[in-house]
Each structure stands twice: as C-alpha cells, then as structure tokens.
Amino acid sequence: QQQVKQSPQSLIVQKGGISIINCAYENTAFDYFPWYQQFPGKGPALLIAIRPDVSEKKEGRFTISFNKSAKQFSLHIMDSQPGDSATYFCAASMDSARQLTFGSGTQLTVLP
C-alpha cells in the first residue's frame, strides 16, 4: 500500500528531446508528490512538486502531470540537455514532506 512504482529504470534521450518518467501509487492518502534529481556523490535535490488538487504544474523545462483517478503522475523534461543526465526519483507522502516514500529511480542519459 505504501509503494510507489517508477518506470522506466533507465532512459536515453537525444539532446533537445522530451524525457518522460512515470510513477504510480496505491495509497490514496498520499497528498504530496515531489520529484528529486540526484547526481553521483550528491544528495537528492527537489525539482518540482505537486498536490492532487491540480492536474499539472510547470516550472521551466520541468512539468508534472498528475492523474488522480489513475493514481499516476509523471515528469516531463522538455528540451533535454546533457546536464540533465542524472537519476530521477519520484516520491509521495501523507501530511507534508516529512516521510517520503520514494520510487526506485530512473537513470536518465541525454546524448549530446
């Protein structure tokens, strides 16, 4: 019930392309859905987050799409750049970001 399933495990995209990472959850009590970016040797850094009262949120090249009825959310990275190459984690929590349940991660490689 607490699991967050993330796909794909790895993704290779050409520079300028769109990267799409998907997550699905089971626990309908989750009310906060952030995405984190992690570079090797670094801690995860918050990219963008959404709450279930909106279906989409955009910040720069990063967009979260949220489908409450399907219990799915996704991250779209527009105009992907080599510098975006990193591991991306979706997460979910109930009642703030205090206890995050993470997906398994997606290793994104953007080819120059």
Added chain:
Amino acid sequence: KAGVTQTPRYLIKTRGQQVTLSCSPISGHRSVSWYQQTPGQGLQFLFEYFSETQRNKGNFPGRFSGRQFSNSRSEMNVSTLELGDSALYLCASSLVGTGGTEAFFGQGTRLTVV
C-alpha cells in the same frame, strides 16, 4: 544560506561496531528526517524528528536509532553493524513539521561496513 550539512562524508567500520552520524539542518528548520540509500532497496525512510521528538519511524530494526538536540541538529546511531548496513545515509530538513513543505537533503554519509 548554508544547506544541510552531514558529517562525516565517508566512514569505514567493522562488523559489530557502532557508528554515529551527524546532521545539521538548514537554519530555522526544525524537522529532520533520515533516509538510507542502497542500490538494492533504493531510498528508504528511517525516522523523523521534530522539536527533539521522534514523530515517525520506518521499518528498520532497533539497532537504528536517532535523536535531535534543542538546536535541531540530529544524530543517528547504528549499533552492532552488519555488512548490509553499508549505504549512503541521507538527512533531510524541512522548515516546519506539518503542512506540505519541501525537504532539503544533505550530501549524505557513505558508510562502508567491512
């Protein structure tokens, strides 16, 4: 504004020993959470402290414990280390303990148990 600081960055311990990791949150942040990151299990929640009280705990054995001080700095302790405890331990701080606020992570402490 300084970020979340974790010390030490790297640690090598022997099976059976104990270890203490430290986390200094962002100034003004009172909630501190700890996570374990391994290639096999991914990122898993250990526990969360707010105002020196543990409010949430993940599914880890009692060998894993923590505490928070009045200045919001936190420590986690692992006793009787096992090889499987080798991991990156991450600390995250949040501005307040309730309501949807962002969690900011430190760079982690890489623990290797030999």
